[in-house]
Amino acid sequence: MADWLWDHGGEGFAQAYRVDEVFLDAQSPYQRVRVIRTPMFGRMLILDDAVQTSEADEFCYHEMLAHPPLLTHPQPRRVLIIGGGDGGLLEEVLKHPVERVVMVEIDRLVVDATLRHIPEIPGRAFDDPRTELRIEDGFAYVRDCQERFDVALVDSTDPQGPSVPLFGEAFYGDLFRLLGDDGVLAVQSGSPLYQADLVSQVRRHLRTHFPVVRTLLTCVPSYPGVLWTFTLASKRADPLDLPPEAVDRRVAGMGLRYYTGLQHRAALNPPPFLRSVLEG
Amino acid sequence: MADWLWDHGGEGFAQAYRVDEVFLDAQSPYQRVRVIRTPMFGRMLILDDAVQTSEADEFCYHEMLAHPPLLTHPQPRRVLIIGGGDGGLLEEVLKHPVERVVMVEIDRLVVDATLRHIPEIPGRAFDDPRTELRIEDGFAYVRDCQERFDVALVDSTDPQGPSVPLFGEAFYGDLFRLLGDDGVLAVQSGSPLYQADLVSQVRRHLRTHFPVVRTLLTCVPSYPGVLWTFTLASKRADPLDLPPEAVDRRVAGMGLRYYTGLQHRAALNPPPFLRSVLEG
Numbered sequence: 287m288a289d290w291l292w293d294h295g296g297e298g299f300a301q302a303y304r305v306d307e308v309f310l311d312a313q314s315p316y317q318r319v320r321v322i323r324t325p326m327f328g329r330m331l332i333l334d335d336a337v338q339t340s341e342a343d344e345f346c347y348h349e350m351l352a353h354p355p356l357l358t359h360p361q362p363r364r365v366l367i368i369g370g371g372d373g374g375l376l377e378e379v380l381k382h383p384v385e386r387v388v389m390v391e392i393d394r395l396v397v398d399a400t401l402r403h404i405p406e407i408p409g410r411a412f413d414d415p416r417t418e419l420r421i422e423d424g425f426a427y428v429r430d431c432q433e434r435f436d437v438a439l440v441d442s443t444d445p446q447g448p449s450v451p452l453f454g455e456a457f458y459g460d461l462f463r464l465l466g467d468d469g470v471l472a473v474q475s476g477s478p479l480y481q482a483d484l485v486s487q488v489r490r491h492l493r494t495h496f497p498v499v500r501t502l503l504t505c506v507p508s509y510p511g512v513l514w515t516f517t518l519a520s521k522r523a524d525p526l527d528l529p530p531e532a533v534d535r536r537v538a539g540m541g542l543r544y545y546t547g548l549q550h551r552a553a554l555n556p557p558p559f560l561r562s563v564l565e566g
Numbered sequence: 567m568a569d570w571l572w573d574h575g576g577e578g579f580a581q582a583y584r585v586d587e588v589f590l591d592a593q594s595p596y597q598r599v600r601v602i603r604t605p606m607f608g609r610m611l612i613l614d615d616a617v618q619t620s621e622a623d624e625f626c627y628h629e630m631l632a633h634p635p636l637l638t639h640p641q642p643r644r645v646l647i648i649g650g651g652d653g654g655l656l657e658e659v660l661k662h663p664v665e666r667v668v669m670v671e672i673d674r675l676v677v678d679a680t681l682r683h684i685p686e687i688p689g690r691a692f693d694d695p696r697t698e699l700r701i702e703d704g705f706a707y708v709r710d711c712q713e714r715f716d717v718a719l720v721d722s723t724d725p726q727g728p729s730v731p732l733f734g735e736a737f738y739g740d741l742f743r744l745l746g747d748d749g750v751l752a753v754q755s756g757s758p759l760y761q762a763d764l765v766s767q768v769r770r771h772l773r774t775h776f777p778v779v780r781t782l783l784t785c786v787p788s789y790p791g792v793l794w795t796f797t798l799a800s801k802r803a804d805p806l807d808l809p810p811e812a813v814d815r816r817v818a819g820m821g822l823r824y825y826t827g828l829q830h831r832a833a834l835n836p837p838p839f840l841r842s843v844l845e846g
Contacts, residue, residue: 292582298605304578325578326760345839479787480606505785505793505837507759512792513785543839552832557785559625559823 291322291330293337295510296480301337303327309403314395316448321403327508329404331372333396333443340508344374344407347474349545350504350553351516352378355437355472357536357550358518358525362436364388366464368424368452370441371396373408379439380414381540387417388433390424392448397421425451428460436466440473445484453484455491458519462495468522471496475517477510478503478556482563485515489566492519500525501564502553504544515564526554571602571610573617575790576760583607583617589683594675596728601683607788609684611652613676613723620788624654624687627754629825630784630833631796632658635717635752637816637830638798638805642716644668646744648704648732650721651676653688659719660694661820667697668713670704672728677701705731708740716746720753725764733764735771738799742775748802751776755797757790758783758836762843765795769846772799780805781844782833784824795844806834 292300307323320332327340339347352375356362363385367375371391379387391397397419400407412419420427424440438461445453452473461471471492476484485501492499496519506514518525530547537545556564572580587603600612607620619627632655636642643665647655651671659667671677677699680687692699700707704720718741725733732753741751751772756764765781772779776799786794798805810827817825836844 288578296606298584298586299607300582302572302580302582306578326576327579346837507791507793511787513787544837546835546838548832548835549837552828555826555828557626557824557829558826 291324291332291335293335293510295477299480299510301508301510303330303337310399312395312399314393316393317443319393319395319399321399330508331396331400331404334447336444337508338443339372339374339407341404341406343507344372345543346504347506347514348374348378349542350502350549351375351439351441351472351474353537353542353545354502354516354525354550354553355439355470355518356382357528357533358520358523359437359468359470360523362470364433364435366390366435366438368428368438368440368442369449370439372400372404373397373411375439375441376417377407377409377411380411380416384416388420388435389417390420390422390427392421392423394421425457428457428464431464433464434466435464436469438465438469438471440471442474444476444481453488453491455494458491459495462521465521469520470523471519473517475501475515478513478515478560478563479511485517485563486566488517492517496520498522498524500554503556503560503564504549504553525550571604571612571615573615573790575757579760579790581788581790583610590679592675592679594673596673597723599673599675599679601679610788611676611680611684614727616724617788618723619652619654619687621684621686623787624652625823626784627786627794628654628658629822630782630829631655631719631721631752631754633817633822633825634782634796634805634830634833635719635750635798636662637808637813638800638803639717639748639750640803642750644713644715646670646715646718648708648718648720648722649729650719652680652684653677653691655719655721656697657687657689657691660691660696664696668700668715669697670700670702670707672701672703674701705737708737708744711744713744714746715744716749718745718749718751720751722754724756724761733768733771735774738771739775742801745801749800750803751799752796755781755795758793758795758840758843759791765797765843766846768797772797776800778802778804780834783836783840783844784829784833805830
């Protein structure tokens with residue numbers, strides 16, 4: 287029988303992918319890093335036992351984490367990314383007229399594995415002169431940072447292993463401090479179906495620092511349960527005030543495959559059965 | 567190791583559910599019928615190896631198959647349901663001021679299994695005086711029917727076994743004939759990710775008869791890949807012309823948990839990467 291990868295979304299539930307080829311299976315100081323090929327999603331990056339991204343649907347995740355906060359900020363110039371070693375988020379950010387993007391990834395192997403085996407995901411993003419890639423602990427970087435940013439994005443794994451501090455209240459307080467007066471933060475906040483407690487925790491911790499906190503509902507087909515959330519926190523502007531037409535105007539020409547003005551509005555207006563999780 | 571149910575969405579991909587209890591496992595003349603209990607979705611109805619519905623998310627499917635066509639028709643009074651033996655769709659239809667609903671289900675065991683093991687799904691729908699349940703072949707019923715209907719809904723399994731004729735052009739032609747001048751039809755049309763060919767086939771066959779054909783994109787968490795489609799065909803009215811505010815007004819008080827005016831609009835405006843499948 288062929289080997290299958292099981293990505294457990296929750297108790298007694300998994301998405302399962304047949305593994306047709308293994309390009310890399312290595313242990314870094316932080317996690318097990320694999321690149322595999324599956325029939326439905328092509329090449330996939332797996333950290334420990336969880337799908338991180340795939341060549342077939344990486345844009346679903348990266349567009350929805352990058353563009354809503356960048357459009358919520360009136361004029362984003364300086365962007366900080368914590369995590370996101372595959373470079374897919376970085377590529378989306380660089381589609382905007384930003385001046386500088388600092389990306390802090392703890393695990394060099396994630397960057398190297400993607401560049402070697404799924405180079406289409408970052409494209410040329412790591413070579414962009416606006417990019418500064420730092421291989422170090424994002425939590426410590428944010429705590430000690432003296433630089434100011436307009437937008438910060440946290441593209442982390444779920445709160446296990448190296449990512450645990452990235453879901454704590456202290457980390458969000460440090461991010462608040464390094465953001466400017468119009469600062470906007472967005473973080474991956476888990477599955478609304480299988481990690482409802484995580485979504486609630488993220489929202490609660492963010493609200494202790496930021497006046498505006500909005501959770502976006504979207505779809506990532508390669509993730510268990512497909513429905514996924516990102517949570518946006520802002521010092522001033524509210525993404526709810528962004529008309530769909532303004533979104534479509536500002537992303538015109540970027541070649542996006544998921545995010546549109548209507549997806550922006552839909553992400554902020556979930557079906558009633560998820561409101562208690564996403565708006566609680 | 568515990569038993570797991572694998573629902574294969576496509577080549578090398580499945581959603582997997584741990585089976586904590588089996589309430590029923592029987593063979594009807596048409597298919598294997600199971601009712602099981604899983605940690606995430608509670609009691610689930612399984613036909614052959616495919617999840618049909620679950621107590622946790624049945625409303626996601628049934629609301630999105632029932633309400634968009636019923637609201638697209640100006641005044642639906644007589645409704646025909648083909649399939650849908652679990653009664654969840656029937657229950658949604660009966661929330662509207664309809665006068666008569668004929669439901670034609672080929673397999674009595676599906677009705678009996680649901681009534682016995684997941685009675686919350688149909689509720690009291692089968693006892694409603696407006697309901698006429700017929701246990702017979704839906705294809706033959708539609709071919710020979712002399713009665714006229716305003717709305718027809720096809721809640722079938724995927725095109726395997728008894729459902730194959732329900733995806734053919736002849737069946738859609740017969741449905742066109744038994745619908746009135748404002749007639750609206752809606753059918754379950756498969757996964758946009760794993761059954762793109764099926765979606766295209768349904769759209770092509772419907773277009774040979776109906777002037778308006780629209781595919782709606784929605785989410786059914788217990789289905790493999792979660793993203794799912796229903797395709798609506800209409801003789802006159804276009805669901806795109808229905809303003810979200812009108813939807814919200816007409817479903818107010820129905821206690822819906824998925825469908826809203828904004829979900830209506832979002833379902834008709836998919837992310838760009840799915841447009842070629844859903845609008846092609």
